[in-house]
Amino acid sequence: MKPRKGLAVVAAALAGVLALSACGGGEAKDKGPASLRMTVWSANEAHLKLFNEIADEYRKSHPDVAEIKFDPLPFENYTTTLTTQIAGGNAPDLAWVFENSAPDFVASGALLPLDDTLKKAEGYQYEDISPATVKLWQNDGKLYGYPFSTSPFGVFVNTDMVKKAGQKTPAELIAAGQWTWDNALAVAGATAAKSGKAGLVIRDFDYKGWDNLSTFWTGWGAQAWSEDGKTCGFNSPEMVDAMTTLHKATFVSKALPGPGTTADFFAGDAAMTVTQISRASLLKDDGFAWDLVPLPAGPKGPYAVVGQAGIVVMKKSPHAQQAADFLAFLTNPTNSAKLAQFFPPPRQSQLTAETLAKTNPKLKPEQLQKVVIDGITNGVVKPSHAGQAELSQQVRAGLDPLWQPNADVKAVLDGVCAKIQPLLAK
Amino acid sequence: MTQTDTRVGPAAAGPAPGPARPFWTSRRRDQLTGYLFIAPQLLGSAVFVILPLVLVVWYSLHEWNVLAGTFDFVGTDNYAALADDPNLGAVLRATGLFSVGLVVLNLGLALLLAVLLNQRLRGTILFRTLFFSPVVVSLVAWTIVWGFLLQDNGGINGLLDTIGVDGPNWLRGEGTAMLSVIVVQVFKNVGLNMVLFLAALQGVPADLYEAAEVDGASRMRQFWRITVPLISPTILLTSIITVVGSLQVFAQIAVLTQGGPGTSTTVLVYYLYQQAFQFHHFGYGATLSILLFVIVLALTVLQWQMRKRWVFHES
Numbered sequence: 001m002k003p004r005k006g007l008a009v010v011a012a013a014l015a016g017v018l019a020l021s022a023c024g025g026g027e028a029k030d031k032g033p034a035s036l037r038m039t040v041w042s043a044n045e046a047h048l049k050l051f052n053e054i055a056d057e058y059r060k061s062h063p064d065v066a067e068i069k070f071d072p073l074p075f076e077n078y079t080t081t082l083t084t085q086i087a088g089g090n091a092p093d094l095a096w097v098f099e100n101s102a103p104d105f106v107a108s109g110a111l112l113p114l115d116d117t118l119k120k121a122e123g124y125q126y127e128d129i130s131p132a133t134v135k136l137w138q139n140d141g142k143l144y145g146y147p148f149s150t151s152p153f154g155v156f157v158n159t160d161m162v163k164k165a166g167q168k169t170p171a172e173l174i175a176a177g178q179w180t181w182d183n184a185l186a187v188a189g190a191t192a193a194k195s196g197k198a199g200l201v202i203r204d205f206d207y208k209g210w211d212n213l214s215t216f217w218t219g220w221g222a223q224a225w226s227e228d229g230k231t232c233g234f235n236s237p238e239m240v241d242a243m244t245t246l247h248k249a250t251f252v253s254k255a256l257p258g259p260g261t262t263a264d265f266f267a268g269d270a271a272m273t274v275t276q277i278s279r280a281s282l283l284k285d286d287g288f289a290w291d292l293v294p295l296p297a298g299p300k301g302p303y304a305v306v307g308q309a310g311i312v313v314m315k316k317s318p319h320a321q322q323a324a325d326f327l328a329f330l331t332n333p334t335n336s337a338k339l340a341q342f343f344p345p346p347r348q349s350q351l352t353a354e355t356l357a358k359t360n361p362k363l364k365p366e367q368l369q370k371v372v373i374d375g376i377t378n379g380v381v382k383p384s385h386a387g388q389a390e391l392s393q394q395v396r397a398g399l400d401p402l403w404q405p406n407a408d409v410k411a412v413l414d415g416v417c418a419k420i421q422p423l424l425a426k
Numbered sequence: 427m428t429q430t431d432t433r434v435g436p437a438a439a440g441p442a443p444g445p446a447r448p449f450w451t452s453r454r455r456d457q458l459t460g461y462l463f464i465a466p467q468l469l470g471s472a473v474f475v476i477l478p479l480v481l482v483v484w485y486s487l488h489e490w491n492v493l494a495g496t497f498d499f500v501g502t503d504n505y506a507a508l509a510d511d512p513n514l515g516a517v518l519r520a521t522g523l524f525s526v527g528l529v530v531l532n533l534g535l536a537l538l539l540a541v542l543l544n545q546r547l548r549g550t551i552l553f554r555t556l557f558f559s560p561v562v563v564s565l566v567a568w569t570i571v572w573g574f575l576l577q578d579n580g581g582i583n584g585l586l587d588t589i590g591v592d593g594p595n596w597l598r599g600e601g602t603a604m605l606s607v608i609v610v611q612v613f614k615n616v617g618l619n620m621v622l623f624l625a626a627l628q629g630v631p632a633d634l635y636e637a638a639e640v641d642g643a644s645r646m647r648q649f650w651r652i653t654v655p656l657i658s659p660t661i662l663l664t665s666i667i668t669v670v671g672s673l674q675v676f677a678q679i680a681v682l683t684q685g686g687p688g689t690s691t692t693v694l695v696y697y698l699y700q701q702a703f704q705f706h707h708f709g710y711g712a713t714l715s716i717l718l719f720v721i722v723l724a725l726t727v728l729q730w731q732m733r734k735r736w737v738f739h740e741s
Contacts (some may be wrong), residue, residue: 080704083492083493083703083706084703086492087492087708104493105493108491108495110493110494110495161637164665177657208478208684258578258595258596259578259595260576260578260579260597260598261577261578261579316495335533387705389704389705389706390704390705391687392702393704393705395684397685397686397687397688397689398688400598400686400687400688402690403598403687404598404599
């Protein structure tokens with residue numbers, strides 16, 4: 001009997017430690033000034049500096065908030081890291097969410113509705129927010145994410161490299177009314193051949209991030225899936241045409257660097273890159289001469305594509321209301337104008353070349369008008385769908401056979417649809 | 427030793443105490459010391475091994491949506507989904523291919539290196555160190571460097587180019603991607619098996635070879651008739667370690683191919699990660715990890731049973 005007691009003591013101690021390790025953290029933070037954490041994708045110093053300045057200003061007038069921490073997560077695994085934090089009970093109070101995971105987050109029920117807080121905030125001018133930009137972030141008439149950055153895709157050009165190769169610059173082609181994908185790819189191919197560097201890089205695509213190709217195929221009128229999200233669009237005639245052009249540009253004219261080749265435009269490795277204007281911050285002042293132009297016209301004429309990111313508040317956060325209040329401050333007209341230099345705002349009154357020019361020293365008014373304002377007004381948002389991660393993985397695996405020199409484009413695209421149609425129909 | 431009567435009858439347990447004795451008898455002190463000694467290890471295993479194992483079984487019976495924060499009991503639904511999973515065949519095929527390729531190449535190369543480096547020649551110590559050094563290198567760093575070397579315009583193809591060979595795009599071809607992942611892993615860990623084989627080889631008595639030589643046995647015959655039987659326990663050990671390790675491969679796949687091209691390198695652990703952490707199907711991910719557990723267990727038991735057939739000289 002007696003030895004058992006010893007065992008019981010040890011077991012009780014073990015159970016105590018287990019309980020402690022399982023329930024550690026959390027609870028105790030409820031009282032006292034709040035400490036807010038917001039996950040962001042950018043570790044860019046200029047971005048974080050501006051965030052911190054706005055946060056410091058907010059804390060001056062809000063003693064109930066002791067700390068606001070911006071927590072950069074790596075871009076490549078951003079959404080996976082965020083959901084793992086949520087699963088592990090370490091959810092942030094606010095989170096940056098990309099358009100491709102917006103449907104999953106918005107429909108999950110994990111987010112705090114923001115309408116009331118934003119509408120009630122002093123001097124907020126809620127009605128100034130463009131209705132087109134909030135579509136993705138609404139569910140049953142409630143707003144679950146603020147469309148923080150509606151960033152159009154444009155083409156950055158290394159004009160030094162293009163001129164050196166004896167090619168017409170995109171600006172010259174635009175002036176002549178010849179800025180089409182055919183000409184853009186011809187310039188890219190010729191410059192690549194002459195310079196020995198890469199021609200045109202669709203940034204973040206890298207033969208995996210296929211949703212970035214929507215910046216290309218939208219010019220052919222192609223779509224990943226139908227508007228209602230139920231029908232696969234990969235084997236449509238428009239998509240087959242677009243992908244055939246892309247395939248030839250990659251493997252025949254070598255206008256695009258092939259799979260498994262790394263080339264960073266901002267490091268001077270490529271003549272042109274398709275990316276969002278928020279990446280302008282990567283340009284160095286003493287670097288090469290550059291230009292920013294709209295996407296070239298496709299067979300269906302001129303078009304624009306925008307990427308969107310929203311900021312959401314986690315409903316389960318012990319400080320959800322304070323987090324929403326801070327979001328209202330972060331995105332009020334004054335701060336929105338400040339943030340506009342990196343993140344194009346959804347506020348109609350601020351989408352003018354003059355306003356944007358004040359905070360975008362690197363971009364000329366005509367660049368802002370053509371790429372940013374026209375882009376946001378007319379742009380198609382990058383593809384997004386509920387269950388995007390699984391869908392995205394299936395499309396990536398399905399498209400892999402396309403990145404071979406002798407691929408049968410139509411057959412590969414039929415294969416993609418065969419894979420994803422059951423998921424779309426769910 | 428103090429004489430303590432531990433077989434106390436029911437009467438003694440009652441309220442009437444006998445003569446007062448100190449609580450901390452030496453026997454109790456010994457027991458406490460024992461428990462304290464095993465406590466750190468026990469606690470570690472309980473928290474990091476046993477508890478997660480039990481939880482995984484529990485999770486596999488649930489549909490767990492981390493975003494919505496829902497955790498619903500679904501019984502054996504996840505196991506039914508496992509049987510119907512259209513991807514599972516390809517995943518198991520990739521896993522099998524990786525394991526077979528790795529075990530054959532790793533053990534073959536390790537044994538070859540061990541035999542070569544077991545000779546009394548100058549410089550063998552240097553080569554032993556060289557072949558072992560990748561074992562202590564960080565796995566992810568090792569893999570990232572290989573990722574650069576294996577790019578289309580990377581070091582391997584640059585080297586091939588100098589001898590006039592147009593190398594393939596290693597990580598992009600269905601066959602070459604799997605081969606690349608296997609070879610990167612073999613080079614990483616072959617040193618460990620090599621050292622184990624070396625130790626075993628040095629345990630083989632030299633007089634057996636001398637006797638065989640007197641009898642006129644060739645070097646090959648000596649290898650197959652003396653060396654292999656005498657080091658067979660080590661072959662068993664290394665094959666179990668390598669098979670089990672090969673089923674757990676993850677970082678190399680995540681860094682080099684992300685399971686592609688297509689699903690050609692999506693092995694079971696990577697698929698499990700995708701389901702749980704990328705697609706948020708944590709319940710199904712847990713079910714897949716139970717499948718992995720069953721496979722590892724079955725293979726280990728099988729190898730253990732087979733040892734009776736081919737492991738000689740077991741002490």
